[in-house]
Each structure stands twice: as C-alpha cells, then as structure tokens.
Amino acid sequence: MVCLVGGTIALRFYVLRFCGVESRAINKYLACKHENAGPDLLRRGSLAESAMVELWLEVESKHFDPAIAPLVYEMVVKPVLGGATDATTVEAQSEKLGKVLDVYEERLRESKYLAGDGYTLADLHHQPYLFYLMQTPKAELVTSRPHVLAWWNDVSARPAWRKTAEGMKFPTSN
Amino acid sequence: MVCLVGGTIALRFYVLRFCGVESRAINKYLACKHENAGPDLLRRGSLAESAMVELWLEVESKHFDPAIAPLVYEMVVKPVLGGATDATTVEAQSEKLGKVLDVYEERLRESKYLAGDGYTLADLHHQPYLFYLMQTPKAELVTSRPHVLAWWNDVSARPAWRKTAEGMKFPTSN
Numbered sequence: 001m002v003c004l005v006g007g008t009i010a011l012r013f014y015v016l017r018f019c020g021v022e023s024r025a026i027n028k029y030l031a032c033k034h035e036n037a038g039p040d041l042l043r044r045g046s047l048a049e050s051a052m053v054e055l056w057l058e059v060e061s062k063h064f065d066p067a068i069a070p071l072v073y074e075m076v077v078k079p080v081l082g083g084a085t086d087a088t089t090v091e092a093q094s095e096k097l098g099k100v101l102d103v104y105e106e107r108l109r110e111s112k113y114l115a116g117d118g119y120t121l122a123d124l125h126h127q128p129y130l131f132y133l134m135q136t137p138k139a140e141l142v143t144s145r146p147h148v149l150a151w152w153n154d155v156s157a158r159p160a161w162r163k164t165a166e167g168m169k170f171p172t173s174n
Numbered sequence: 175m176v177c178l179v180g181g182t183i184a185l186r187f188y189v190l191r192f193c194g195v196e197s198r199a200i201n202k203y204l205a206c207k208h209e210n211a212g213p214d215l216l217r218r219g220s221l222a223e224s225a226m227v228e229l230w231l232e233v234e235s236k237h238f239d240p241a242i243a244p245l246v247y248e249m250v251v252k253p254v255l256g257g258a259t260d261a262t263t264v265e266a267q268s269e270k271l272g273k274v275l276d277v278y279e280e281r282l283r284e285s286k287y288l289a290g291d292g293y294t295l296a297d298l299h300h301q302p303y304l305f306y307l308m309q310t311p312k313a314e315l316v317t318s319r320p321h322v323l324a325w326w327n328d329v330s331a332r333p334a335w336r337k338t339a340e341g342m343k344f345p346t347s348n
Contacts, residue, residue: 022229022232022233024228024232025225025228025229025231025232026225028225028228029221029224029225029228032221032224032225033221044218047203047206047207050203050206051199051200051202051203051206054198054199054202054203055196055199057199058196058198058199058235059196061232061235061236062235
C-alpha cells in the first residue's frame, strides 16, 4: 500500500505483494501534486482531454505492459541475472507486442501523442520499457512502424527523459 | 478508442481491439463529469485521497480482475454459452483470487472502504464481477473473510447498485 501522509509517501507491506503496480498510482500522484510545473501531464483542466489520458494510461497498463514486460525481461534482464534468453518466449511476446503496436501506429497516424496533441503521462508510462527494447534486435518492432518511431524519437529526445535514461543503464550496457 | 467530442462518447474501432479495457476510462470520465452529483467517487478535492483511489483502481485492474474474470467466465458465462466449466481453471483462479482477497481483508480491517473512509470508484469497479461470484459456490472466497464480506454487504446494499444489479442477470439466473 502507498500510505500518503502529509504529502509524503510511505511504502508499506502491500507493496511487497503488489510490487510494481503502484508505480502508476505514484506517478499520477506526483503529476497531480506538481501539475503547475512543467508539461500538463494529466490535462485535468479539460474533461475530454483528461479522459483521453486515462484511456491511454489504461491501454498501457492492460495491453502494452503485458506484451513488452516479459520481452524486456527475457532479452535484457535475464542475461544480467545470469540466465539464458528463451527464444520461444521472445517470439511469442514479440507477436503480442506487434499487434498492440499496430493499433498504436493507427493512433499515432492521426495524433502526435497518444492522448492528443500534447505530451502527457500516457506517453511517459511507455518510455521505460521502450528504452530497453530499443537496445535489442526487437527494436525493429518500433522502427518498422513509422508513426510509432517518430513518436518514440520525439518523446525520447525530451531533456527530462534523456536525463532520466542516463540512470537506467544495466551493468552490461555501455 | 473512446472519442470524446462535445461531451458525448463515440466508440470507434479501437474498442474492437481493446474491448473491455476502456470501460474503466469511461467510468472515470462519467464520474468526473458528474462529480457534483451523488457520492464523491474520485476525491479530486484531496491529493492524498485521490491518490488512494488511483492506487486501488490500479490494484483492481492489475490483480483483482485477472484473478476473478476467468473464474466468473468458467462458472457463470461459459455454461450460459453451452460450454462445460473447467474444474482445474476454477481451482487455479480461486487460489489466485484468494491471495488477492487476503490483502483486501487486511486493508478492509483498517479501512471501511478500499480507498479510505468513504465509498469511491475503486469500490465500484469491484462490484460487477463480485456480483456474479456471489451467486456461485466460490462465494466462500468472500464469505470466509469477515472484513471483505462486511464490505461487500455494504457496497452491494447501496440503492444505486441494487438497481443496477437488477439488469445484470444472465438468462439462467432467477
């Protein structure tokens, strides 16, 4: 559980059971708390725009993440832990991710960012796993889709992201 | 995709691909749009309270739903469609759901509702599947956990829910 007391975040035992999930809620809390600083990540000033942010946050959580997380684990994390990448899992997850990205390609053909014309938390939530994917041969899942690639080039060039990514290198990465 | 235009919701082709997911985003849109009518489902007036709503919405989406959805499908939906319930799936999903509800039991021991002292969208999102589960022998997953049961009895007794549930009966239900 994330226990919010007096504006601070105290992590308690529920985190051990629901590890990794609360990060989305924490991000939203932080985006909300600092919504007057930097880009308008939640678009709470517009009911229609905030609904689109929520929609693509949900798509990331329910479709993108289950496809890409095991793929990045197999190709990037597992070797670091001394394991061998399982080719069957890689191909199965790549197929799943490809289907998801087909829909993203359609969306990004008509809209510069996922939730609309501006960068939001919905875009940001996709970046960590894509950052790792782009360092593998399966980067072609992105590079083969021109609108997804243009979007990735845009969001990954943001100064705040570049700074963040510097701290995301695995021991085996250069 | 849910295309929000002038306050109306137009469902477009993305729904066919991401079916069932957008319902959460639609609910949030509606709760936001009507936040001055009825209970305060999102608690947007308080950063800490809204963060707790977001947290439990996320737990529902990522943990509760993947455990209970296949269980209800096997026990309630499949027979209606003429299929046979698979006992192995029922037991495997029951075990998963039990582990999730163990955490809920702890949470509801210290808090009347999931996100805090008041009823929110986080509670509401759990009700449809629980409604069907409670009509099966696996209702014991709820009835064996006193705080989960007390919570269920409370939220399912709400007049708006009782009215909604009347329209949720399957052809084989009374």
